[in-house]
Amino acid sequence: MxxxxxxxxxxxxxxxxxxxxxxxxxxxxxxxxxxxxxxxxxxxxxxxxxxxxxxxxxxxxxxxxxxxxxxxxxxxxxxxxxxxxxxxxxxxxxxxxxxxxxxxxxxxxxxxxxxxxxxxxxxxxxxxxxxxxxxxxxxxxxxxxxxxxGDALMLMVQDGLRVGLFTDHIPVNEVSNHLTEALIHKKIETVHKTLIQDFGITRPKIAVLGLNPHCGDNGVIGKEDDAVIKPALKKMFDKGIMVFGPFSADSFFGLSQYEKYDAVIANYHDQGLVPFKTLSFGNGVNYTAGLxxxxxxxxxxxxxxxxxxxxxxxxxxxxxxxxxxxxxxxxxxxxxxxxxxxxxxxxxx
The missing domain is CATH 3.40.718.10 (Isopropylmalate Dehydrogenase)
Incomplete structure (x- = not known):
């Protein structure tokens, strides 16, 4: 009822x-x-x-x-x-x-x-x-x-802008150790499910940011993007989830690329929340997805x-x-x- x-x-x-x-x-x-x-x-x-x-x-x-x-x-x-x-x-x-x-x-x-x-x-x-x-x-x-x-995931929301996190309240120097294929899959699945059941989006599109500057520049500035994130995203895409990336984080929000997607997933707290709070002008909401x-x-x-x-x-x-x-x-x-x-x-x- x-x-x-x-x-x-x-x-x-x-x-x-x-x-x-x-x-x-x-x-x-x-x-x-x-x-x-x-x-x-x-x-x-x-x-x-x-x-x-x-x-x-x-x-x-x-x-x-x-x-x-x-x-x-x-x-x-x-x-x-x-x-x-x-x-x-x-x-x-x-x-x-x-x-x-x-x-x-x-x-x-x-x-x-x-x-x-x-x-x-x-x-x-x-x-x-x-x-x-x-x-x-x-x-x-x-x-x-x-x-x-369920599995809690911090999702920051302001109108059509939704920013989730692979990791949240952990030190920056521990982020790469937490970024496993299993974690990435679990978080993407949580975001995908919440976009459908909680936001009424039938076929959601999800963008994922790269961990390192310029997504590692083919391994010159870090190997995690090529070795962990890209393969994990490909497996999720092959399963039918429309997930794209990784995208270079330094220009993603400035070029308004986020407008093409129903949610964006950042790798760590400040990578996601700094641009979100800059864009949301004090009207943002923290939603605990996945529960x-x-x-x-x-x-x-x-x-x-x-x-x-x-x-x-x-x-x-x-x-x-x-x-x-x-x-x-x-x-x-x-x-x-x-x-x-x-x-x-x-x-x-």
Whole structure:
């Protein structure tokens, strides 16, 4: 059964309370039209968010609840994950505040796993102050990869621009050691599948960037492009996946070659995210592809330098909510098309 828009429940983890996360979340839902698209549930504490709302002079009405059964459509629901007060100091890296970011995130993930929320949108965390004996992950994605079925892949999205990564949060000097044929195949298959089921693209075209300058110049500046990447791409192409490359990374975005493809896969974090963030102008979204559940986040961090000043741009978070809802609807439509192949043929016609 297809849900009405306002009944799509968007779970939101609050992130680092000393950063801009709470601000961009609340600013997003200042526009009451957002409540016609979904029902938000923020995993935090209603008193703390009321304090932040008052401090930043935001015009939102918060509905505090103690269990998911109390959710009210048309309201900004705040599930009280904890009751005690938290000492906030905007712009400060605080380990204690980091613990509450983890409590919010793990509670929201649990609700996502149990189907109590339909999608998850995560506000920014500080990757350093969340570390503990109980939670030792580089960030959201690695924890979700453990808790949810599938293989997580970071896919940055802004309209038709989609940039994925073969490797993400690892040192640059370890990238070449991680680039195996098996990894390349797995990531390409994940991107191919998500373009079909999550973005509704029937025959997606994928571009892959080269690892070395000028793709190694026939082995003069590194052998990985010829020895590993090219053979791996050929095998995927022969299997019927429309994957092309490797392309020289230095000119690929500058020449707008990305516009010819439905997704681009970079070899490491900065190779993909530097051009993406340059082109997305603060409207980009981080989508975790490859999982059995849907999670998005804004493409920025805690921004301590402007926290508590009311200056944060909320567009990226708003776009993260939009994308989560779109992917939710696309997945449901894809499931229906798989059940009824006749609809698939009619759609292609």
């Amino acid at each position: 297809v849900k009405k828009a306002e009944n799509i429940i968007v779970g939101i983890s609050i992130g680092d309370l000393n950063g801009i996360g709470s601000e961009v979340v609340l600013k997003t839902f200042e526009d009451t039209r957002m409540l016609e698209l979904c029902t938000p549930v923020i995993f935090a504490n209603v008193k703390i968010l009321s304090f932040i709302k008052k401090t930043l002079q935001l015009n939102v009405n918060l509905h505090g609840i103690d269990k998911m059964e109390q959710i009210v459509p048309g309201k900004i629901n705040v599930l009280n994950v904890w009751r005690e007060g938290v000492n906030l100091e905007f712009g400060v890296n605080d380990e204690n505040v980091g613990k509450y970011a983890v409590r919010s995130f793990t509670a929201a993930t649990k609700a996502l796993k149990e189907g109590l929320v339909d999608v998850l949108v995560t506000a920014p965390i500080n990757k350093y102050n969340i570390q503990s004996e109980e939670f030792h992950f580089p960030g959201h994605t690695d924890y979700l990869d453990q808790e949810l079925e 059995n559940k849907i999670r998005t986040s804004p493409d920025h961090g805690t921004a301590y330098e402007i926290a508590g000043k009311g200056e944060a741009d909320y567009n990226s978070f708003k776009e993260a909510v939009y994308l989560a809802i779109d992917v939710y609807n696309n997945r449901n439509e894809h499931k229906e098309l798989v059940k009824n192949p006749l609809k698939t043929k009619q759609k292609q016609l």
